[in-house]
Amino acid sequence: MLLPSVDALAARIPDGALVAIPPDNSLPSVAIAMALIRRGARGLRLLGVPVSGFATDILIGAGCVAEVETSAVSLGEAGFAPRFSAALRAGAITVRDATCPAIHTMLQAAEKGVPFMPLRGLIGSDILANRPDWKVMPNPFAQDGADPIVLLPAKQPDFAVFHAALADSAGNVWLGRRRECATIAHASRAALVTVERVVEGNFLEDERMAAGAITATYIDAVAIAERGARPAALLDEYGFDAAYVAAYARAAKTEEGFRAWLEREVFATARKAAAA
């Protein structure tokens, strides 16, 4: 379903929803994050797949987030994520730390419709010690010895939210090799996607496009948001805007600096666009 605006997409995400988002190097929809901030979303539970970046930091700073499950929150070369760090220090959010393959594995279990999947590693880490929802069992197939292994529960997000290059008239989206977005879409109850453009035709009938497509089966709604990943990169279409993120990181060091940034970059920009 093609919606008229990114705000219409964001309106479908209720307060308190579990929302899976990819990090800055794998097609986040920063446009949807900003639309959630504009609509004053509250109590969101974010899942970083497998880590979190710019979109997560601005959502936390704007007070939209109750809980973050992730393997790291970082602005890359621009350093630590300032609003995440401040909210953690203030006790304003719950943080559930994971490790990258554990997040992928929990989503893959949801993709398959099985209640759990095992994962190697983790034993002896404080990540595991702080995850009462993860269990250690002896490998039932071990020939000899105990061979303990970690079991991770399936995780089904309410929404997968990401940005793709294209949608077609059949409702499929195309994003090339960033297949973690496909895993998120498969595992979630609904996928909401912003795209640069909508094109005529059906990607599934084109052998060269089909492998980089996510079929409409999983996609609930699409809206056009040109440069909707910005400041994150989009495949070979546009690069990561390091200067923009570095300027954000400096501004967001303080609550006042973040508020001024938010007013300028999220609210004033949208008002200007609406007036135009």
Added chain:
Amino acid sequence: MSAPDRDIAPEERIIAALARLILDPSAPPARHIAVGAASPMPAAACWLVKLMGHDVRLSLLHKRSGNPFTEGTRELFDLTGQGRIDLFFLGGGQIDGQANLNLVGTGEWPGRDVRFPGSFGSAFMYFMTPRTILFREEHSPRVLVDRVDNISAPGVSAPGVFRRGTAQALVTGRCVFRFHPDRARFSLANLHPGETVESVREATGFAFDAEDEIPATPDPTEAELALLRGRVCDEMVETYPEFCARVWGRRAAA
């Protein structure tokens, strides 16, 4: 292209030391090496090894063009789970004398004093890769601690816990340590210029072993320097423009 008479930069010596560890004949072979985000010196060491003519496959996770994986980032972990990644690099906000890594933060879990970004894939990669080279340029008592506040990934595991490998070595801005998993201790292997056993002990929060005579970290050879300043820099400049500008005075093409 190269200027062998130019002073050797500290970064160049560290890169050459990392390359020697990659090629260490006593370690399991490194046929496929993966390098994570924000790791210019490990990435340069891998390029140096490859451009010296060694048969090695490199998967550089944050290279924008030519990303090695077509199934998303989980493919790295699936490959590693199978044992098909031979060598990985890890760092840490804190590293202790048993090679435990803390990437989460200091103080109470999950880092209530100083929060670091997070554990990334360390709690899996450290177990499942036959060897890991630890790298942290800052060598100070606040980073190299007696006991990490929080364990993202343990250096050694109890008997019976599946584990392919652990730290091979720890390279810092002052020295090279070897790790001995049998006794869960580091030993001092090489000293960078200007360092002594005493100066390293002073800067290190954990106890380590040291023989009477510790060899200096060798300088890169002229051939290595020529490669670093030429073709290695060519390969790095897209992903690490600031590093290449600082160390080699090179600007990325506009």
